[in-house]
Amino acid sequence: MSRQAETGRGAAPPNAAGGARMTGDDRRRQIVRVAMQLFAERGFRGATTKEIAQAAGVSEAIIFRHFATKDDLYTAIIDDKSCEGLGGGLGRAEGGHEGHTAVDAVRHWVGEAMERGEDAAVFEGIALKMMEHHQRDPQFLRLLLYSALEGHQLAQIFWDRNVRVMYEFLGSYIRRRQREGALRGDFDPLVAVRAFTGAVIHHSLNNTLWDKDPARRILNVSNEEAARAFTEILLRGITDGPAAAQGGAKPRPAPGVQRGKKK
Amino acid sequence: MSRQAETGRGAAPPNAAGGARMTGDDRRRQIVRVAMQLFAERGFRGATTKEIAQAAGVSEAIIFRHFATKDDLYTAIIDDKSCEGLGGGLGRAEGGHEGHTAVDAVRHWVGEAMERGEDAAVFEGIALKMMEHHQRDPQFLRLLLYSALEGHQLAQIFWDRNVRVMYEFLGSYIRRRQREGALRGDFDPLVAVRAFTGAVIHHSLNNTLWDKDPARRILNVSNEEAARAFTEILLRGITDGPAAAQGGAKPRPAPGVQRGKKK
DNA sequence: GGGGTGTTAGTAAGTACTTACTTTTGGAAT
């Protein structure tokens, strides 16, 4: 809880953990990092500049030397984060953000499986990477949610740069597999993408937002198990199980149906 | 935008739309309603008592006559709303909240289909009712999200009273259908519930939070189409498609990810 | 000594909440 007390008085040790003198760029980055954390915890309105300053171990005025307004600080976060997507661990670092989007990350992790048409590996890999990212950096989900609720740009930018292209990317993969006859052709690929990502993201959201305590969880499964289960449901759901045509789900089943088939 | 100006001065028309004199109970209810809307729009911290008063057409002091603190106002909302669940349209009204939970609503809408084992009707009905509720009352989703992010009770109460029991309810239905041989027996029913509700809720969340403009939507389908598609994927995914054993999804084709246990 | 990092001590506009007061109302007692 104790928030790295502000060194405050002039008599303070000049080299204390929080208040050491930094170069402008370092301080700026540190403020962005700290602010991001607080915005994620309390939202834009909820996180005060005073708290941010304290957490960074400097006086409030320093913040306004680096960022003209609180809003500027927020948009600085966007520049730092928005291109990251769910890559989270690839190019998150300092140097140059030359556009590492979520899709790039996905392509990197499951590109080969995609080329080979190994659907299970593709979807399981994506689910796993997403969940791992959410678990490693739960702040990011909160930041994004707050941003969407509060109507900040971050949400929109993230949406356009990552979610949209992700849908197109996955959608076109599914479409290709439909053409190849590996998947059924009678459904909208984007609906499948939504169902799948919905399950994955909702699962992460549950675990990081509501059901934090693993002991009390409604559904306490490892990321691997969840990824495998979601993938299996999806793939069975969209492949052309020969039986599907007659029995399963599409035509409204008559009263007793579906229990008939004996393997 | 214009917020029904507060009548203000004593000279104001006593019967004006916003500022008419009300009985205590009526005013109290009105304040709760207005506050709920504003909390949903801006969050607890973001909605000021002044704004709430203005929107209600009274002076700020009136609010504190009815509610000792702003927090009290929030918990009053909980008493009003929390039992409603996704029923939204069943027992939302005044009189007595004798416990209309989400599960009661579900039982009402798809209970017969459940008894008859019409899985498609069950899941499609649930999905549709949920999405319709979200669409009719998008504020509720926002309220809930803000509540979870800001750490208010509402989220926890809603979770315990509605989400938890919903998982148990749907989970036990699936378990029954597994015993009856209608659904495969080799998956955790709760995982299926999560995948399904995840798809549905994520879909609503997308439409009410990020992708508001229908014209620009990534995925612009009617609630009916979405419900049908999600249901089809799920049911094909968890029924025993005879083909599944040999073909597509189950045996791990990939070298990549963990292939350890085989049941 | 000058540019950059830091500070303290402000300010004006909110913020939740209070105080002291006025108006309206419903229902007896007259």
Next chain:
DNA sequence: ATTCCAAAAGTAAGTACTTACTAACACCCC
């Protein structure tokens, strides 16, 4: 019916504190 009055519904103008943001000055290292 009128009068009277207490309770209820309302108000303006505070209070004490926080908020984002600023101004003026101190330290430090090339």
